[in-house]
Amino acid sequence: MAGIVGYGAYIPRNRIKAEEIARQWGKDPETIRRGLLLEEKSVPGLDEDTITISVAAGRSAIARAGIAPAKIGAVYIGSESHPYAVKPSGTALIEALGIAPEVHVADFEFACKAGTEAMFVSLGLVESGRVEYAMGIGADTSQGAPNDALEFSASAGGAAYLFGRENLLAEVLETYSFTTDTPDFWRREGQFYPRHGGRFTGEPAYFKHVESATRAILKKSGFKPADFRYVVFHMPNGKFPLQAARTLGFSKEQMATGWVVNTMGNTYSGSSPTGLAAILDVAAPGDLILITSFGSGAGSDSFVLKATKLLPERRALAPTVRSMLDGPRRYLTYGEYAKFREKIILND
Amino acid sequence: MPSPRNWREIPARYRLEAARCRGCGKVVYPARRACPACRGQEFEKTMLSWKGKVVTSTVVQVAPTEFQMEAPYAVAIVETPEGARLMTQVVDCDPGAVQPGMEVALVFRLIRREGHGGILCYGFKAVPAA
Numbered sequence: 337m338a339g340i341v342g343y344g345a346y347i348p349r350n351r352i353k354a355e356e357i358a359r360q361w362g363k364d365p366e367t368i369r370r371g372l373l374l375e376e377k378s379v380p381g382l383d384e385d386t387i388t389i390s391v392a393a394g395r396s397a398i399a400r401a402g403i404a405p406a407k408i409g410a411v412y413i414g415s416e417s418h419p420y421a422v423k424p425s426g427t428a429l430i431e432a433l434g435i436a437p438e439v440h441v442a443d444f445e446f447a448c449k450a451g452t453e454a455m456f457v458s459l460g461l462v463e464s465g466r467v468e469y470a471m472g473i474g475a476d477t478s479q480g481a482p483n484d485a486l487e488f489s490a491s492a493g494g495a496a497y498l499f500g501r502e503n504l505l506a507e508v509l510e511t512y513s514f515t516t517d518t519p520d521f522w523r524r525e526g527q528f529y530p531r532h533g534g535r536f537t538g539e540p541a542y543f544k545h546v547e548s549a550t551r552a553i554l555k556k557s558g559f560k561p562a563d564f565r566y567v568v569f570h571m572p573n574g575k576f577p578l579q580a581a582r583t584l585g586f587s588k589e590q591m592a593t594g595w596v597v598n599t600m601g602n603t604y605s606g607s608s609p610t611g612l613a614a615i616l617d618v619a620a621p622g623d624l625i626l627i628t629s630f631g632s633g634a635g636s637d638s639f640v641l642k643a644t645k646l647l648p649e650r651r652a653l654a655p656t657v658r659s660m661l662d663g664p665r666r667y668l669t670y671g672e673y674a675k676f677r678e679k680i681i682l683n684d
Numbered sequence: 685m686p687s688p689r690n691w692r693e694i695p696a697r698y699r700l701e702a703a704r705c706r707g708c709g710k711v712v713y714p715a716r717r718a719c720p721a722c723r724g725q726e727f728e729k730t731m732l733s734w735k736g737k738v739v740t741s742t743v744v745q746v747a748p749t750e751f752q753m754e755a756p757y758a759v760a761i762v763e764t765p766e767g768a769r770l771m772t773q774v775v776d777c778d779p780g781a782v783q784p785g786m787e788v789a790l791v792f793r794l795i796r797r798e799g800h801g802g803i804l805c806y807g808f809k810a811v812p813a814a
């Protein structure tokens with residue numbers, strides 16, 4: 337059986353509080369806190385991007401797997417903020433992690449779903465026997481337009497998953513994908529900030545896809561909501577995943593560990609994969625785990641995983657999500673944030 | 685134009701590839717022709733650990749044009765457990781807080797952009813150990 341042999345996450349140390357953004361635009365911080373359930377979010381430094389985040393997460397994944405990097409036969413980075421429009425993010429990563437040159441590399445895009453997409457393809461290649469190990473990464477340094485609701489959530493971070501067939505940390509028991517053409521969120525080539533389709537973002541987009549994919553994978557796998565110890569859904573804000581969980585019959589306790597959005601923000605392609613990493617950081621052998629991503633455009637990928645006996649000793653080999661969320665942090669003013677996110681126009 | 689030097693230095697800058705002298709065991713970074721300790725000329729490839737200790741540091745207030753947005757920032761000599769010494773920026777902290785003896789982690793970061801539409805040059809920097 338194929339599954340996860342290594343995983344790692346990375347969250348930048350810079351943060352901005354929802355309150356600080358609200359103050360800038362004359363909004364009520366309590367409305368954001370209670371309405372969207374967002375306290376603060378991560379912000380990339382001037383020297384951090386999808387490539388550096390992917391390298392940090394990938395390094396931890398390799399450390400936990402304990403394999404020679406050159407054995408990795410495929411690397412896919414899913415992101416909507418690849419630093420280059422033309423030139424892959426993955427090429428720098430395979431050099432940095434010592435994977436090059438015998439490796440298949442591609443960058444994936446599918447709004448916030450690109451990370452689980454990279455995981456899905458990596459798993460398939462390993463299952464087919466085409467490669468021994470494959471790495472799927474979801475990472476983003478996403479931007480919300482100033483004074484847009486997205487500015488409270490769009491953050492930076494990512495997670496990497498290394499798939500193989502031996503020494504698994506988590507078995508993949510089932511997968512499922514659900515995709516339709518839905519205009520809920522997009523960014524045209526050459527536009528700096530994304531746009532969203534107002535009433536298209538909730539019911540016909542997020543909820544329809546997350547709920548359809550989750551219901552289908554439950555049916556396909558034969559499990560009931562109560563069988564799972566941990567559940568994570570894509571986290572565009574704090575509220576949506578909890579609402580989807582209620583509709584589907586999952587409890588707050590099942591959601592709590594993976595629901596890291598209140599202090600991390602929405603790391604787009606890294607969102608549900610980082611939630612999953614937070615779960616693997618604490619799961620016990622035998623625990624069943626469900627993850628459903630969501631990407632605008634729109635689609636959802638679902639995975640049913642089962643933690644193995646090897647997981648507890650291996651997770652100690654790299655930093656946990658919680659240690660990065662609660663560890664060394666630097667809080668920015670809105671002015672510093674605007675500079676870090678290059679929202680200020682400068683002369684060349 | 686992308687600088688050929690940056691591309692040539694990828695193994696050292698991206699992966700911390702260094703050389704260990706076969707004569708006396710000294711680890712030199714970046715690799716060079718002769719060992720500074722014993723003048724030996726035979727080396728084997730070795731990888732530095734992604735951590736170290738600050739030996740000495742300074743705060744750059746007036747930065748070269750390319751790094752103006754980052755000033756003020758700390759630059760330090762960091763010694764890895766292998767004994768190699770690297771000059772690097774120390775980031776993600778108050779630059780004044782960087783002191784000799786401080787434990788750091790080495791991380792992969794964007795070092796500079798070659799102008800507005802040019803290539804992105806990556807390498808390592810130091811951050812305070814978590």
Ligand SMILES: [Zn+2]
Nearest residue numbers: 705708719722
């Ligand atoms: Zn020597």
